[in-house]
Amino acid sequence: MDDFIDRFGPERVWAATVASLAAIVVLGAVLFPQRVYVEFIWQYFWGPVVADAHSWPCVAWADGQQVACSQLEAGANAGPTAEPGYTFVSYAGYIPTLVLLLIGIIFIIRRLEIERYRAGFFALFPFMLFGGALRVVEDANAAAYEYTGEMAIQLPWSGFIISPLIYFTVFFIALGAVVSSIWLDHNDYVSGYEYPLAGIGTTLLTVAVAYLGYIAATEPYSEFYPLIPLVTLVGATLATAITWVAIVRFAPELNRGTQYMGIVVIWAHAVDGVANVVGLDWATTLGLPANLVPKHPINAAIASTTADILPESVVSATGSAWPFLFVKLAAAVFVIWIFDETVFDDNPRYAVLLMITVVAVGLGPGTRDMLRATFGV
Structure with a gap:
């Protein structure tokens, strides 16, 4: 591996790695849109952004309509759902x-x-x-x-x-x-x-x-x-x-x-x-x-743990x-x-x-x- 890097240079190896990973993701999304784009890229990466942008607690794919989970009609195909934040x-x-x-x-x-x-x-x-x-x-x-x-x-x-x-x-x-x-x-x-x-x-x-x-x-x-x-x-x-x-x-x-x-x-x-x-x-x-709501799990976990440990009066x-x-x-x-x-x-x-x-x-x-x-x- 060291010989390979020395031969082509670390910058070229880095650029080739980034380009290859990007190409794999794009190709996978094109060839397998439901499995790669909808159930992976959208559900875990873009869906949370869409939910955050609308201040929705949950967003549903709904055959590409991207609607709030609360707005789904009864019996509608929600598809994958996403929430603001990280997983x-x-x-x-x-x-x-x-x-x-x-x-x-x-x-x-x-x-x-x-x-x-x-x-x-x-x-x-x-x-x-x-x-x-x-x-x-x-x-x-x-x-x-x-x-x-x-x-x-x-x-x-x-x-x-x-x-x-x-x-x-x-x-x-x-x-x-x-x-x-x-x-x-x-x-x-x-x-x-x-x-x-x-x-x-x-x-x-x-x-x-x-x-x-x-x-x-x-x-x-x-x-x-x-x-x-x-x-x-x-x-x-x-x-x-x-x-x-x-x-x-x-x-x-x-x-x-x-x-x-x-x-x-x-x-x-x-x-x-x-x-x-x-x-x-x-x-x-x-x-x-109103007080703000924590956006990150660490903040929420610390506040929740403190509330559980200390007496309510404190x-x-x-x-x-x-x-x-x-x-x-x-x-x-x-x-x-x-x-x-x-x-x-x-x-x-x-x-x-x-x-x-x-x-x-x-x-x-x-x-x-x-x-x-x-x-x-």
Whole structure:
């Protein structure tokens, strides 16, 4: 196998692998549409996106009509059904795809000859916030459908800003920004690629939030709740400060590898943790008509387990989602610990790439949860 890779080159082997897998899936869908497309691709990958886009708890294939399960007529052939969210089958498809994507990113970074990796890490920070904000644009789209029966952004286009496809959408947008910024840097139009890169990300984030603000100001299905972002951001910042001070005072060796990137990692996951606590337990206290419902199984499992273990009187006073914040903080500290000096010294490109992924995994969902509650969608 090593001789094969050395002969053709790792990039060609990667490209051939991706093309072959894509061809197998497409060919299978063409030759066996019912078994491959309907009962596999649609049921586990596209069907959940369709359900999420309409805010349906369940969508039925219904001979290709794709209708809400509750709208099926008696005796109608429902066919396969799908629900919003992930399944073990979809995870089995998305995880290998993510691994292939990360390998491709490494090849792209090599081609672009990026040198200041840490600068790129901080410059990409606005894109991680933008990903969460863009997802809330789709939440507003689904809210519009529930209220008016019409989508501002129609399928299939809205599907590209629904999880998990939104990760690929934001990736390709960020890739375009990185390539453009590197070109500006290499041609001496800017003193560093990180400046236009951060500027592009900030602009995209501003446009997305401004659009949500416009919706809240003009549409009846959205409303602005300013206490949500205030409490979330202040709470996340305080949790980050306490955690960082504790690391510096009691275990300073933990952050020698990540350095100040560690603060970003902790803050990203603190935002996710606090946003969940606020949205799931305290949204009504801060003005929303109802608390949010957890979108991911881990959040739901932690809240459910806490409610089962603690007395009802305690849960009514503290809520049941607060352990999720401590889980997120512990996970962030664990990441900082394993990314020590040797990891960055041996392969800084790979280390920073994984750090970006770790931050995106926390900040993307956290931003979405915060903005969902902020704009009431």
